[in-house]
Amino acid sequence: xxxxxxxxxxxxxxxxxxxxxxxxxxxxxxxxxxxxxxxxxxxxxxxxxxxxxxxxxxxxxxxxxxxxxxxxxxxxxxxxxxxxxxxxxxxxxxxxxxxxxxxxxxxxxxxxxxxxxxxxxxxxxxxxxxxxxxxxxxxxxxxxxxxxxxxxxxxxxxxxxxxxxxxxxxxxxxxxxxxxxxxxxxxxxxxxxxxxxxxxxxxxxxxxxxxxxxxxxxxxxxxxxxxxxxxxxxxxxxxxxxxxxxxxxxxxxxxxxxxxxxxxxxxxxxxxxxxxxxxxxxxxxxxxxxxxxxxxxxxxxxxxxxxxxxxxxxxxxxxxxxxxxxxxxxxxxxxxxxxxxxxxxxxxxxxxxxxxxxxxxxxxxxxxxxxxxxxxxxxxxxxxxxxxxxxxxxxxxxxxxxxxxxxxxxxxxxxxxxxxxxxxxxxxxx
Numbered sequence: 001x002x003x004x005x006x007x008x009x010x011x012x013x014x015x016x017x018x019x020x021x022x023x024x025x026x027x028x029x030x031x032x033x034x035x036x037x038x039x040x041x042x043x044x045x046x047x048x049x050x051x052x053x054x055x056x057x058x059x060x061x062x063x064x065x066x067x068x069x070x071x072x073x074x075x076x077x078x079x080x081x082x083x084x085x086x087x088x089x090x091x092x093x094x095x096x097x098x099x100x101x102x103x104x105x106x107x108x109x110x111x112x113x114x115x116x117x118x119x120x121x122x123x124x125x126x127x128x129x130x131x132x133x134x135x136x137x138x139x140x141x142x143x144x145x146x147x148x149x150x151x152x153x154x155x156x157x158x159x160x161x162x163x164x165x166x167x168x169x170x171x172x173x174x175x176x177x178x179x180x181x182x183x184x185x186x187x188x189x190x191x192x193x194x195x196x197x198x199x200x201x202x203x204x205x206x207x208x209x210x211x212x213x214x215x216x217x218x219x220x221x222x223x224x225x226x227x228x229x230x231x232x233x234x235x236x237x238x239x240x241x242x243x244x245x246x247x248x249x250x251x252x253x254x255x256x257x258x259x260x261x262x263x264x265x266x267x268x269x270x271x272x273x274x275x276x277x278x279x280x281x282x283x284x285x286x287x288x289x290x291x292x293x294x295x296x297x298x299x300x301x302x303x304x305x306x307x308x309x310x311x312x313x314x315x316x317x318x319x320x321x322x323x324x325x326x327x328x329x330x331x332x333x334x335x336x337x338x339x340x341x342x343x344x345x346x347x348x349x350x351x352x353x354x355x356x357x358x359x360x361x362x363x364x365x366x367x368x369x370x371x372x373x374x375x376x377x378x379x380x381x382x383x384x385x386x387x388x389x390x391x392x393x394x395x396x397x398x399x400x401x402x403x404x405x406x407x408x409x410x411x412x413x414x415x416x417x418x419x420x421x422x423x424x425x426x427x428x429x430x
Contacts, residue, residue: 005071005080007031008202009064012038012096012406014334015429016205026080028068035062035088038096038402042429047409051401052095054088062094063087070198075164075206083198095398098337099194104396105343106193112350114239114247116343118196119173119189119323122204122331123231125224126157126182127217127427135427137225138216143181152177155214158184161207168206170199180228184218190236190323193343197335204331220331221430222282222290226419230290230297233329235342236315238322246322254318256305256359266324267303267312268356269349270342274301274311276388277328278374279381280341280395283407284332285414286426288377291328294365298328302360302370309364328374332430337399344394379411 005021007029019031036059039050048055066084074081085103086094093100109116126138142151150156158175165172171189178185186207188199204220211218223230239247239262248263270277281298282291291297296308303312313325329338348354362368375381382404385392392400414422 001078003078003080005029005082006074007064007066008081008083008205009033009086010083010098010201010334010336012098012334012402013042013429014332016201026071029066031064032061033064033086035060035094038094039406041406041410041413042425043413045413047406050405052398053402060089062089072202073168075168075210081168081202083202095396096402098334098340099197101340101395101399102194102197102336102343105340105347105394108347108394109239109343112347113242116193117190117238117240118193118339119187119191119236120196120200120335120339121232121234121236122186122200122220123178123233124184124186124207124218124220124331125180125228125231126184126211127219127224128215135217138182140177140182143177145177145179147177147181148175152181153184155216157211157214157216157218160210160214161186164206164210165203168202170203178231180225183228183231190238193237193339197339200335204335217427219427219430221423221426222284222287222330222332224423224427226289230295231330232290232297232327233331233333233335233338235326235329235339236323237326237339237342237346238324246320248324249319249322252319254316254322256314258318258322259314262350263314263322263324264356265350265354266346267314267349268354269345269347269352270312270326271301271303271357272349272352272354273345273388273391274372275374275381275384276391277341277345279378279385279407280403281326281329281333281338282374282381283378283403284330284426284430285378285410285417286422287330287332288375288381289419289422290330291374293373296327296364298326299373300360300364300368300370301357301372302364302368303357304360307360307364309362309368310360332426337395341391341395345391348390348394377411378407382407382411
């Protein structure tokens with residue numbers, strides 16, 4: 001078989017869209033997609049009046065454009081993959097495209113003399129089809145947290161994903177099983193922000209396709225099992241100045257005691273915009289099944305050191321490895337847009353000289369200092385986002401108008417569904 005190219009973009013639902021292109025199109029190029037892809041929901045219903053989608057203007061094309069240098073080997077023989085940027089017929093960037101929002105956030109930080117570095121931790125549950133065709137948890141009889149090998153993963157899907165990741169040139173940091181078996185965690189190494197998130201969206205698609213070839217559905221949705229914990233998309237970040245120094249570090253010492261005023265400003269931004277961020281970082285109805293108190297999920301408006309109960313965690317490592325971790329996001333969020341939102345909220349905190357609340361001292365299971373958390377539902381979180389004018393402006397009002405419209409439609413579609421039906425609304429897509 002001749003080589004073929006799959007150009008991808010990650011849409012508003014965090015779904016990877018693509019086409020197969022023949023070998024002679026492998027190189028810098030363009031692929032056309034219908035712009036109203038941005039008005040389609042998980043149930044494939046078309047939302048006619050979604051802002052920015054031109055549904056009532058003939059359903060025109062948009063163009064995905066990429067460079068030859070960004071093409072990489074895929075995870076199957078003869079497959080090449082790439083992602084790029086989306087433009088409308090007037091050559092304008094598609095405002096709802098998360099990758100544009102991330103690039104804008106990076107440029108805002110570069111104007112301050114800093115380059116963001118990103119590392120993302122992805123969590124996922126694994127399912128198989130039972131004899132009746134119903135999805136059941138992947139049978140991992142010896143699965144434990146921090147487990148590896150056949151007792152945790154009898155079919156070896158982690159090994160197959162690792163091999164495919166190496167073939168694609170991904171820099172792997174760590175794979176392991178998580179607390180709630182059959183749950184797994186996949187982490188790639190820190191990189192420049194856009195490159196890091198491009199890698200994550202391609203890695204996630206690869207992992208799902210490799211797993212399904214082994215008869216396993218790997219889902220990154222926030223909470224697929226009602227009696228288990230949830231899956232997050234933890235966003236770790238640092239900033240490098242023009243001299244190559246980590247702006248979060250004060251020497252080689254890490255932790256809260258060594259945190260710079262700059263780092264405090266970033267966390268203050270997250271705290272100030274905590275409620276508005278939820279609708280961008282946890283943007284599905286199922287997200288709020290995960291986003292609960294005492295769940296290590298980023299519910300509380302709080303921060304601390306080496307503490308998994310807080311939303312903003314300060315690493316104990318110093319020097320070049322100093323970093324901040326934001327723990328609210330889940331993979332129902334477009335990863336490009338989620339990272340953009342984290343970067344913009346941090347920038348608002350630094351530029352606005354926001355006051356930093358006191359550090360959390362509670363255990364966040366039996367009690368906490370924090371008295372304010374996220375909204376309890378997606379509907380209320382969307383109201384919080386709409387009310388946060390500074391965050392909406394930083395993300396772009398056009399992006400947020402589309403997001404609010406589509407997600408309020410999602411609230412209506414899922415309002416009458418019980419947990420199982422709500423899970424099934426998302427599970428094959430996230």
